[in-house]
Amino acid sequence: MSAGTAGAERLARAALTGIVEPGDEAGGRWLRDHGPVELLRRLTAAAPGPDEALAGASEKRLAGYRNRASAVDPARYLAAADAVGARLVCPGDGEWPSQLDDLGDARPVGLWVRGAPNLRMWALRSVAVVGARACTPYGAHMAASLGAGLAERGWVVVSGAAYGVDGAAHRGVLGAGGATVAVLACGVDVNYPRGHAELISRVAEQGLVLGELPPGSHPTPSRFVLRNRVIAALTRGTVVVEAEYRSGSLVTARGAQRLGRFTMGVPGPVTSGLSAGVHELLRGEAVLVTDAAEIVELVGGIGDLAPARRGPVLPRDLLDPVTARVLEALPGRTAADTRSVAREAGTTGDEALARLYELHSLGFVERHGDGWQLARGAARGVPPRRGGA
Known part of the structure; x- marks a missing residue:
């Protein structure tokens, strides 16, 4: 394509932006079939011949296109664009998306x-x-x-x-x-x-x-x-x-x-x-x-992953599975002896006792005589703070 032809096509497209409404598929078909220079010539011809008809448009509609075409001034468009630092980007240009x-x-x-x-x-x-x-x-x-x-x-x-x-x-x-x-x-x-x-x-x-x-x-x-x-x-x-x-x-x-x-x-x-x-x-x-x-x-591409979403990690989440089962075996409001805790947790009495002492050291449970009871806040997974309020 010569530089002159490219310039003529750009000038024709500049004119057509003022004639063909955005999204006009009929105008898009004509542009595809005839190219911008020929389409502009047909729309601006003083007395278009029968071989210059544009398919799919009534005479009334074509009259509307031609009426608009008679008023366009592509050179003025380009000058006005240049005045505000703008440019026309056309299909086929390196900048065209x-x-x-x-x-x-x-x-x-x-x-x-x-x-x-x-x-x-x-x-x-x-x-x-x-x-x-x-x-x-x-x-x-x-x-x-x-x-x-x-x-x-x-x-x-x-x-x-x-x-x-x-x-x-x-x-x-x-x-x-x-x-x-x-x-x-x-x-x-x-x-x-x-x-x-x-x-x-x-x-x-x-x-x-x-x-x-x-x-x-x-x-x-x-x-x-x-x-x-x-x-x-x-x-x-x-x-x-x-x-x-x-x-x-x-x-x-x-x-x-x-x-x-x-x-x-x-x-x-x-x-x-x-x-x-x-x-x-x-x-x-x-x-x-x-x-x-x-x-x-x-x-995005591979590796553009959002961070994992989860609630806060509670101290109870860090307990090993057996200790967590022993903690869950304690009733909510009353004390329980070691034997009943072991039965509910599905473990031996010695294992349950060892885990209860571990939970006691972490502040999850309290000992009352021979019984064990949840400390305040332990049911929410957070043992009470020690050594202060």
């Missing part, structure tokens, strides 16, 4: 990327953290904690820069000095939501901000939903922190499932409607996670 090709004809025409790091390299070790916009303090805390924990383990955190869980995840990463990517449903030069203008600028300085729409484009409800497929495809797995039954975060998670990516959920109170969608995911194919170590254990 090949996992986006899993979307088939719904693959982005191209991605406008703002920020210095290499998108392809970052995407290879990335996890999405998404969730409710109107999250609870618990949800915000968990998102920030997961973001920071993943960043400390060298993982890139991808989210949508929205209020709530998304913003908390980005802030957790930024606070830890880590790597984060914001995928927008608008142009990379548009700060949306406006309240996150400073956050988006910080992400662009420390990480990457990207989107499918050309500079200057504004979000719509459908674009938010379609943006989620990019988050799902770009990453190794998606973690949902708080989501109602009808949540865009669940769209991301289910998209990840369809693409064969890992899907995870952070549980919350069963009485919280904001956790109901997450719990529904967990009843299906999603994996329950509670911290960054458990996420990395799932999406």
